[in-house]
Amino acid sequence: MHQYRTHTCGELRKEHVGQTVRISGWVNTIRDHGGVLFIDLRDHYGITQVVISPDKAFYKDIEHWRVETVLRFTGDIVARDEAAINPKLATGEIELVAEEMQVLGESKVIPFQVNKDEECNEALRLQYRFLDLRREQLHKNLTLRSRVIARIRELMTAEGFMEMQTPILTSSSPEGARDYLVPSRVHPGKFYALPQAPQQFKQLLMTSGFDRYFQIAPCFRDEDARADRSPGEFYQLDMEMAFATQDDVFEVNERVLSTIFKEFSDKQVDSTPFARIPYLEAMEKYGTDKPDLRNPLVIQNATEIFRNCGFKAFAGVVEKGGEVKTIAVKGCADQPRKFFDDMIAYAQSVGAKGLGYISWIDGEVKSPIAKFLSEDELARLKGLGDIEDGDTMFFIADKLKGAWEIGGHVRAELGRRLDLLEKDVFRFCWIVDFPMYELDDDGKVEFSHNPFSMPQGGMDDLLNKDPLKILAYQYDIVCNGTELSSGAVRNHSPELMMKAFEIAGYGKEVVESKFPALYRAFQYGPPPHAGIAPGVDRMVMLLAEEPNIREVIAFPMNQKAEDLLMNAPGEVEFNQIRDLHLRIHLPKKQQEDASAE
Secondary structure (H helix, E strand, O other): OOOOOOOOOOOOOHHHOOOEEEEEEEEEEEEEEOOEEEEEEEEOOEEEEEEEOOOOOOHHHHHHOOOOOEEEEEEEEEEOOHHHOOOOOOOOOEEEEEEEEEEEEOOOOOOOOOOOOOOOOHHHHHHOHHHHOOOHHHHHHHHHHHHHHHHHHHHHHHOOOEEOOOOOOEOOOOOOOEOOEEEOOOOOOOEEEOOOOOHHHHHHHHHOOOOEEEEEEEEEEEOOOEOOEOOEEEEEEEEEEEOOOHHHHHHHHHHHHHHHHHHOOOOEEOOOOOEEEEHHHHHHHHOOOOOOOOOOOOEEEOHHHHOOOOOHHHHHHHHOOOEEEEEEEOOOOOOOHHHHHHHHHHHHHOOOOOOEEEEEEOOEEEOOOHHHOOHHHHHHHHHHOOOOOOOEEEEEEEOHHHHHHHHHHHHHHHHHHOOOOOOOEEOEEEEEOOEOEEEOOOOOEEEOOOOOEOEOOHHHHHHHOOHHHOEEOEEEEEEOOEEEEEEEEEOOOHHHHHHHHHHOOOOHHHHHHHOHHHHHHOOOOOOOEEEEOOEHHHHHHHHOOOOOHHHHOOOOOOOOOOEOOOOEOOOOOHHHHHHOOOOOOOOHHHHHHHHHO
């Protein structure tokens, strides 16, 4: 008999009745039923009930062992009485009558409950993550993650992709987020950077003659945390295709994502091809480039109706070049006044000066702003929103970008508060035709997306078109309002690359110094290529129906980019700093705090 187990705690069934077996696991619960002890023993695979009668030599020892102690039991499998069958357990028709027990690992008093998913301080959970991971839901999430990644590998290989690994220590490059820097011991004053993405390496693989590359790639960005973004590191399904168009990338990803979401969820998944929405249309209709298509609400433009109206707050915004956006909501007019007050407060919390609304109910118009509008203007609004009795229109007035952003937030909030989101579905879409450039806060032209993207009009557009009107072969894949990935057809021409960077204010010397490998490689027969990199963490978060990405990562950092389990980041020995030829210069407040200690 095996030293620790002949079967797992999730394996035993009625057909094992009469067999002598051995199982090992953690004590999930202990119950005393008139002197007979019942232990639910748990391992990775499930739970088996163990019965210990008072006549056993080890019976009294049980009271010394706490939940989460690791025990080994040897005994006979018997069928449970019909009244005692537990249909919630796969092993619920049997139990193990213990003949021997051995303690394999004793547990101290646990800081929070493991055998039930109850509310617990997140900092404590992260500090004791090894215990937290024993909780059923989190354990299931990590198991799901493993299965999803394994299936992705199968699908990508079947699509003809070759799994390859790219460097973790590389050079710093301006890709949008802050780099994590690694000082070099043997090259004083110089630094490696952890890759924000394998972007340049996968493009170099295409220039090296490989046709289809992928990897489950770790990426590192010094960014603030969000519910759908973990600080520090994340994983993505990184892929690149030679001799490929935008459509080729879409087709592969639609097959892979559709299969993954169908196989690992019972929800309805959009049929392929997924919807394609131009960036400008997405901003106009949804106020965001990652729209949740489960929400039926759309944003409309009411600017011209308010241009010369008597409501000066809106007319004034229009006169200064701003716009008025409206969202028509069916059957909303009978909401209590508090609902409308709360929506106004919410709009203000996301940057609006206010939120106008007009309700049509019982043949009357009810609104704080209706008295400033003519009958013709009210009629035009009613026609724009396809308004019927019982409906309401909400209004946002601001500069264009502000109107988009606030409108997007208000649309999403209305969908949540009114429970309008379609249930049990995954709604996918591609956002396409992103602008190649945008203006920064100082009015300077800069890349709006990936600087390595191909402009749709090629060199002709770069030479002759207003930079702000140049579109790129850039695209995002979005699911239920979560951006899974950005991608692009790559700019593989040295001349095009130089001109594209020149428009964004980068001279030839910058391109050659920041991207030396790509620039050099593109002068030796580069193939057309395109790629994308859907986020693995976000995919699993959606499949597990978790609102926070930390619930699908084994050892995540907290919102301050701290690893509370391993106490990282932490101080290091002076000789380590010296070997790296570094000197620590703390911010003034930290210097003062250190002196006070």
